Amino acid sequence: MKRLFLYLPILFAHTLFAQSKLPVIRATAKSVSVKDGEFLNKNSWTLTPSARPDVFTADRTREAKYVTFYTDIDSIRVQVKPGTRYNFVILLNGKDSCxxxxxxxxxxxxxxxxxxxxxxxxxxxxxxxxxxxxxxVINNTDTLMLHLDLSSFDVHLTRDAILKKTHLLVTQPDAIAGKVTPNFNKMAKVTRLQMGQVVFTDPPVSTTGSTAHEMDGRFAWNLFEGKTIELDYDKSLIIIHNNLAKIPKGYQRSKLIFNRSNALVRGSFKIDGKVYTGNFSMDTGSETAMIVDSGWVGKQHLPVDRLKLIKSMTFSDPQNRTFQSNVVLTPSYTINNFPLGNVPALILSSKINPAGYELNFLGNDLLKRFNMLLDLKNDFIYLKPNHLIDVKYKQSS
Structure with a gap:
């Protein structure tokens, strides 16, 4: 997944070439596998000689770790610490310097x-x-509706919105007219993105085929790295604090956890007097209350068969294979010391894994009940119940 193109200042391109004796590894194929910490992504990186430099942004962590690039004939391992950058060259077919x-x-x-x-x-x-x-508003001309998704990364625009609501394909008149298929790899660059009082210059933008209902795209937490995001449902405001010296009363704090750049919060079920604790990604783009990974259920021995079944849902994969998942009613779920009763949870079938690895999700039918402070400088999350705390869950019956 090449969310690997985070924006870095153009100045770096000049300083890179001023450096001498950069490490060099060789390749005869454009596809490169990358091991980021403990996670190996096979053939996830494509060599692009024209990019100077081509930037791989490692998954977010405050711990030192290693990132290894494996070409078809060579490899290089570099250590990554917060705030560091490491430069090298991949020589493709003996002639193209990447x-x-x-x-x-x-x-x-x-x-x-x-x-x-x-x-x-x-x-x-x-x-x-x-x-x-x-x-x-992008590039001072095009207005889109984007949604904040705390489980996503960078900025993603739907291909349909790009085609119908922006000028990013202005150099492809036949595509705009519907005569040919648009080439989104050659769309114009988003140089300016404005949301409220906040302006981003050259934000990292890519395309997507899906997003939240009726939205043209989404933006993620990492745009505000090092700051505090305040999400206030009572005032319908997202407030971005460069420095927040004092936390308002009523908020409960817990550690913000990151796994493969997913922002996670700890949560616990209590069933028949026993507590089951795990990490949950905050999917504010989902209208469900909770999605629970079947692998985690098995490891925790969560007694889902003893929970009230609300409904069953049937899914089909691209091979037209069908499988079933159940929505159950969990009697008690606690987040940041706030207990919630009778929370509906979608228990995924073992054949469904949207993240590609074990991961639970909290959707916005649950998260909307709390005003939130997301401290991305010290990695803490603060929650406080708001006026939506007692509204009925959409899947509760």
């Missing part, structure tokens, strides 16, 4: 030193499908 950089997802500490305290606001609307909808 300048490559492995970068930490966390910027250098000096980027955040002596930053004035500002509090920029982004108004939002909570849709009937529980999407946190924000009006966004």
């Amino acid at each position: 300048f490559t950089q492995v970068a930490s997802a966390i910027p250098p500490e000096d980027k955040f030193k002596n930053v004035a305290a500002t509090h920029d606001t982004i108004p939002f609307t909570l849709t009937t499908h529980d999407a946190i909808a924000v009006k966004a």
Whole structure:
């Protein structure tokens, strides 16, 4: 998954070439496998000689780790720490120099030193499908509706919205007219993205085939790295704090956990007096309350067969194979010391794994009940119940 193109200053391209004796490895094929920490992604990286540099942003962590690039004939292993960058060259077929950089997802500490305290606001609307909808203007001309998705990364625009609502394909008139298939790899660059008072220059943008209901795309937490995101459902505001000296009363704190750049929070079920604790990704783009991975259920021995069955759901995969998942009613679920009763949970079939690895999700039918502070400088999450805390869950019956 090449969410591997985080934006870095253009200045680096000049400093890279000024360096001498960069490490060089060889390749005869464009596909490269990358091991990021303990996770190996086979043939996930494509060599691009024209990119100077081509930046691989390692999964976010505050711990030191190794990232290894495996070409078809060679390899290189580099250590990644917060704020670091490592440069090397992959020589393709003995002639094309692919300048490559492995970068930490966390910027250098000096980027955040002596930053004035500002509090920029982004108004939002909570849709009937529980999407946190924000009006966004790209390149000063095109208005789209994007939603905040805390389980995503970077900015993603739907191909349909790009074609019908933007000028990003202005150099492809036949595609706009419907005569040929658009080439989204050659669309114009998004140089400016504005949401409320917040403006991003050259944000990392890619295409997607799906997003929340009625949305043109989504934006993620990593745009605000090093800051605090305040999500206030009572005032319908996203507030971005450069520095937040004092946490308001009523919030409960817990550690924010990151796994493969997914922002996770700890949560616990209590069933028949026994507690089952796990990590949950915050999928604010989903209108469900909770999705639980079958692998985690098996390891925890969660007694789902003793829970009330609300309904069964049948899914089909691309090979037209069908399988079933159940929505059950969990008697008690606690997050940040706040207990919630009778939370509906979709228990995934063992054949469904949207993340590709074991991962549970909290959807916005649950998360919308809490105002949130997401501290991306110190990695803490603060929650406080809001006016939606007692509304009925959509899948509760």
